[in-house]
Amino acid sequence: MLDKPNAVPANTATTASWSGVIRFLHITPRAFLPMRAMSELTLVPGKGITGDRYMIGSEEGFYSHKPEEGRQVTLFELETLIALKRDANIELGPHEHRRNVTTEGVPLNHLVGKRFWLGETLLEATRLSIPCRHIEEITGKAIFDPLINRSGLNCKIIEGGVVKVGDVVRNAA
Amino acid sequence: MSKRPITTVRTVVEAIDEGGDGIKVFTLVDPDHWELPPFKPGAHIDLHLPNGLVRTYSLCNDPIEATHYTHYVVAVKREAEGRGGSIALCDTTGVGDTIGVSLPRGGLALDPPAGRYVFVAGGIGVTPFLSVASYLRRTGHGDFRLHIVARNRLPLEHLLAPLIDEGRIVVHRTAKDGRPDIASLLPATQTRTLIGCCGPETMLADFERASKAWPAESVHIERFVPPPLPLDPNAKPYTLVLARSGRELPVLPGQTMLSALEQSGIELASSCCGGICGACKVRWLEGKPVHRDRVLSPYERERNLMACVAGSDSERLVLDL
Numbered sequence: 001m002l003d004k005p006n007a008v009p010a011n012t013a014t015t016a017s018w019s020g021v022i023r024f025l026h027i028t029p030r031a032f033l034p035m036r037a038m039s040e041l042t043l044v045p046g047k048g049i050t051g052d053r054y055m056i057g058s059e060e061g062f063y064s065h066k067p068e069e070g071r072q073v074t075l076f077e078l079e080t081l082i083a084l085k086r087d088a089n090i091e092l093g094p095h096e097h098r099r100n101v102t103t104e105g106v107p108l109n110h111l112v113g114k115r116f117w118l119g120e121t122l123l124e125a126t127r128l129s130i131p132c133r134h135i136e137e138i139t140g141k142a143i144f145d146p147l148i149n150r151s152g153l154n155c156k157i158i159e160g161g162v163v164k165v166g167d168v169v170r171n172a173a
Numbered sequence: 174m175s176k177r178p179i180t181t182v183r184t185v186v187e188a189i190d191e192g193g194d195g196i197k198v199f200t201l202v203d204p205d206h207w208e209l210p211p212f213k214p215g216a217h218i219d220l221h222l223p224n225g226l227v228r229t230y231s232l233c234n235d236p237i238e239a240t241h242y243t244h245y246v247v248a249v250k251r252e253a254e255g256r257g258g259s260i261a262l263c264d265t266t267g268v269g270d271t272i273g274v275s276l277p278r279g280g281l282a283l284d285p286p287a288g289r290y291v292f293v294a295g296g297i298g299v300t301p302f303l304s305v306a307s308y309l310r311r312t313g314h315g316d317f318r319l320h321i322v323a324r325n326r327l328p329l330e331h332l333l334a335p336l337i338d339e340g341r342i343v344v345h346r347t348a349k350d351g352r353p354d355i356a357s358l359l360p361a362t363q364t365r366t367l368i369g370c371c372g373p374e375t376m377l378a379d380f381e382r383a384s385k386a387w388p389a390e391s392v393h394i395e396r397f398v399p400p401p402l403p404l405d406p407n408a409k410p411y412t413l414v415l416a417r418s419g420r421e422l423p424v425l426p427g428q429t430m431l432s433a434l435e436q437s438g439i440e441l442a443s444s445c446c447g448g449i450c451g452a453c454k455v456r457w458l459e460g461k462p463v464h465r466d467r468v469l470s471p472y473e474r475e476r477n478l479m480a481c482v483a484g485s486d487s488e489r490l491v492l493d494l
Contacts, residue, residue: 030183030207031182032276033203033208034208034209034210036207062178063444064179130444130449130450131445131449132444132445132447133445133447134446
């Protein structure tokens with residue numbers, strides 16, 4: 001039974017041990033426009049990020065014709081940018097992946113269905129982000145395939161507030 | 174919230190200036206002066222006009238301004254005998270009007286720089302070289318020459334003035350001297366030299382002939398090119414048959430099945446448009462689909478396809494829609 005994922009109960013001390021940091025914050029008000037680096041963002045619970053294209057109620061994003069409650073804020077791992085350079089020689093900047101928050105030290109793919117603290121705000125991860133052809137059109141870089149399974153995380157905002165570059169990201173368990 | 178996908182960059186006309194000789198110069202900005210998508214020197218954009226027409230124009234300004242000063246500049250010559258695009262812009266478009274534009278396409282690869290640049294422009298075809306000239310002057314690659322072939326008046330003279338003052342422009346007035354021999358305008362030596370041309374089709378053809386012996390990477394002929402097709406350029410057209418409604422839809426070579434369905438008003442869930450997310454799965458009933466997705470198993474493919482990437486090997490493909 002050792003080869004079954006649920007054969008050994010997770011050690012909660014281990015799963016809660018990670019801690020990361022916000023390295024970059026970006027928003028853009030409309031589809032296609034470049035992402036702009038910000039030093040802080042205001043997260044509104046149940047809605048989105050002030051000034052961003054996927055703020056519920058004032059959506060102007062590329063996917064806004066497909067409403068999604070769990071897309072209020074999106075995250076991306078800095079480690080993926082490093083891996084793209086290391087493994088595929090692709091230079092992709094934190095303003096190019098088009099997610100809002102670039103984290104370091106946060107296992108985003110492990111967090112689907114879980115809650116965690118992003119600075120003073122509480123998020124709930126709804127699903128993994130998926131790459132789309134749209135991002136290749138905007139960046140002019142062949143990054144669709146290299147981003148499969150590591151394209152970030154979509155989240156709902158449970159408790160809002162202001163998040164800043166350098167804020168700690170930690171498990172809420 | 175928009176019910177239809179956003180397909181263009183929304184811009185607002187901030188200024189319209191006279192360019193002389195029936196030309197108007199439009200400055201387009203984001204409604205909030207946000208940065209616009211970047212572009213290469215000499216790139217062009219499509220303008221989606223309120224009357225439904227789509228017209229392509231070169232960007233005249235320095236690419237750095239797209240990110241630093243958030244604007245696109247296009248020069249439009251009113252063509253009274255044209256198909257209506259330039260007339261709509263010059264006669265009925267005003268400051269404050271909204272115009273959707275495409276992402277910029279094309280342009281010259283100027284990095285790493287060549288040692289010398291020689292460009293030939295016919296009339297309003299000077300526009301892409303205004304952007305290129307600004308870039309080359311700013312980056313200190315000053316060795317360039319621009320030949321302008323014009324009937325009489327020089328187009329966009331006020332924008333060309335700094336280049337004229339610096340002696341970088343050679344004007345060939347056809348009303349006085351006739352059409353110049355394009356080959357005679359090109360330098361004798363090809364080493365570390367980039368040559369380019371933009372103008373009417375006859376001039377481009379002359380330029381192509383004159384530059385035949387040049388290495389392809391040293392020659393830039395500015396033609397407005399459509400966005401690259403995502404699929405095999407050898408793809409054949411086929412007909413989609415929708416079994417439930419009996420409708421038949423043509424799918425053009427290079428067009429995706431998904432876009433053919435969407436253009437016909439068929440709403441289908443979709444997301445990644447690359448065959449991995451599974452959102453646009455459709456059941457097929459007859460025909461020979463070509464599967465290009467990475468989510469369906471061989472068993473699933475016997476009855477399903479992903480509309481964003483699938484094609485057809487048969488002339489007719491019947492879908493359960």
